[in-house]
Amino acid sequence: MLEKEAGLAAGQDDAREDVYHRDNKRERAGQPSSLSNSNSTTADPALTRAKNCSDNNVRGVGRAPYVIRVLIALKLKGIEYEFVEEVVGKKSELLLKSNPVHKKIPVLLHHGKPICESLVIVQYIDEVWSSGAPVILPVDPYTRAVHRFWAQFVDDKLPPGIRTLRGMGGDGDKDQAVEQLSAALQLLEEAFVKLSQGKNYFGGDSVGYLDVALVSHVGWVKAAEKIAGVSILDKAKFPNLVAWAHRLCAHPAVADAIPHADKFVEFSLKYGSFTKPTINSGAK
Ligand SMILES: N[C@@H](CCC(=O)N[C@@H](CS)C(=O)NCC(=O)O)C(=O)O
Numbered sequence: 001m002l003e004k005e006a007g008l009a010a011g012q013d014d015a016r017e018d019v020y021h022r023d024n025k026r027e028r029a030g031q032p033s034s035l036s037n038s039n040s041t042t043a044d045p046a047l048t049r050a051k052n053c054s055d056n057n058v059r060g061v062g063r064a065p066y067v068i069r070v071l072i073a074l075k076l077k078g079i080e081y082e083f084v085e086e087v088v089g090k091k092s093e094l095l096l097k098s099n100p101v102h103k104k105i106p107v108l109l110h111h112g113k114p115i116c117e118s119l120v121i122v123q124y125i126d127e128v129w130s131s132g133a134p135v136i137l138p139v140d141p142y143t144r145a146v147h148r149f150w151a152q153f154v155d156d157k158l159p160p161g162i163r164t165l166r167g168m169g170g171d172g173d174k175d176q177a178v179e180q181l182s183a184a185l186q187l188l189e190e191a192f193v194k195l196s197q198g199k200n201y202f203g204g205d206s207v208g209y210l211d212v213a214l215v216s217h218v219g220w221v222k223a224a225e226k227i228a229g230v231s232i233l234d235k236a237k238f239p240n241l242v243a244w245a246h247r248l249c250a251h252p253a254v255a256d257a258i259p260h261a262d263k264f265v266e267f268s269l270k271y272g273s274f275t276k277p278t279i280n281s282g283a284k
Pocket of ligand 1: 064065066067103104105106116117118119
């Protein structure tokens, strides 16, 4: 098992100022984040499908958006898992062996077999734990294709601007980044109105694939706003998306997986990027 990410797991200042990011329950309890979720206090009675958590092993960094969405999917399904925090800046041998092509987190090891790429992992989770659990991908093939389209759009359009605002390079300057992000959010605002059909989520009455894909970036959008001193997810411009984000971030499966915005800012200031080899360079 890997070492936990140094200094990020427990005992840090817990001030909360908005409802987007209720802090991780394990962090609030002062417990390390690399424990299994078998003690999760998730209230949803449907989430009781106990599995042997050692069969499901997620490797990642708790603040990575692509990791967050995998944890949300597992929580939605009520699947127990062990979360192993990778050391920032140091790729473990198991990670390199499990994802030799991209060498990136997250990786889900299911019965020891690696599944890579977060959206592929979410789809895998939905397919493997299909019976008696909430459905994540739309059942109708056309709707499913539309949701996949928008999930890909989210991953193509949001990260570059967020990276720029975090001061990590990217495709342009701060103003351009705000403009790019706003243009993408405008399209997502319109997509929400169309796809949700007046219901709470992109998935309708229940949290679906596109909800999971997009909400995993919300923490970093809020952090980028704080770091760059700009307003992006603006209620006046994107009323439906902002209301959606509030609703979804309060959902037990999501609230448990998304750290508070301050934690993202802290992470960003401390480590810069997930790749920057600044800490634990000697760790095994
Ligand atoms: N498309 C990938 C992106 C994964 C990704 O970019 N992971 C980042 C952390 S958020 C990473 O591992 N970065 C390390 C690196 O680029 O070497 C996915 O959805 O899983």
